[in-house]
Amino acid sequence: MDVSALMVSATAAMHVKNAAGTPLMDEGKPVRIHFYGPSTRQFAELETRQTERSIKRHNDNEGKLVARTAEQRREEAVEDLVLLTDRFENLTFGDKAGEDLHRAVYSSPELGFILAQGSKFVGEWGNFAGSTPPS
Template sequence: MDASKLKAAATSAIHVKNAAGEPLYDGEAPVRIIVHGPGSRAYGEIDTRQTARALKRMNDNDGKMTAATAEERRQEAAEDLAAVTISFEHLTYGDLTGTELFEAVYGDPQLGFIVKQVSKHLADWGNFKPASLEA
């Protein structure tokens, strides 16, 4: 089998659910978040950034492992998820657009259920199946 035909898709769409787990719609249109896949350069940059943060914390604390505060973790997660987000479909946050929109949604603690959905989706390579597999 030719492994090049097994490559994961570069992007994937997440149909956002509310806190109760019900799919969200704006009228007839699904509320979706389009993200870069775990094999993408954008996703790889997150791994690099997370490692750099951990090393900086350790260096700042005389080599001791220290955990980020809840606010720092929320902000870092918002930045990381925004970096792999391509677009929101039918999802707004005031008048914000682009990266500011993404970070505002991901950084809002009362919208944490969205962060969980996106994080879970990104962690599963099965959500990035190739468009079609030829036998």
């Protein structure tokens, strides 16, 4: 078996669903978010960032396990997903663009279903399988 056929793509598109689970469309075009996957530099940077946060919490609390607040968990999840977002497709939020757009969507509590979908999507290698291998 040629294992190179199993290589994953650097990015993958997630079709965004509304809170009820219906895929979103904008004038007949799918609303999608393109994410960097587990084989990328961005994902490696995310893992480093998460480890650094964990070590900092451990040191700040003198080695005691202390749960993060809901606000801290949400802020970290937003920043993590912003790092892994390549681009939005057919999705706007006022006049925001680029990273500001991504952050605005992910940090809106009323759009929390998008943050949840994205967080789940990027954690599954299979979502990045079967396309163009990373360069």
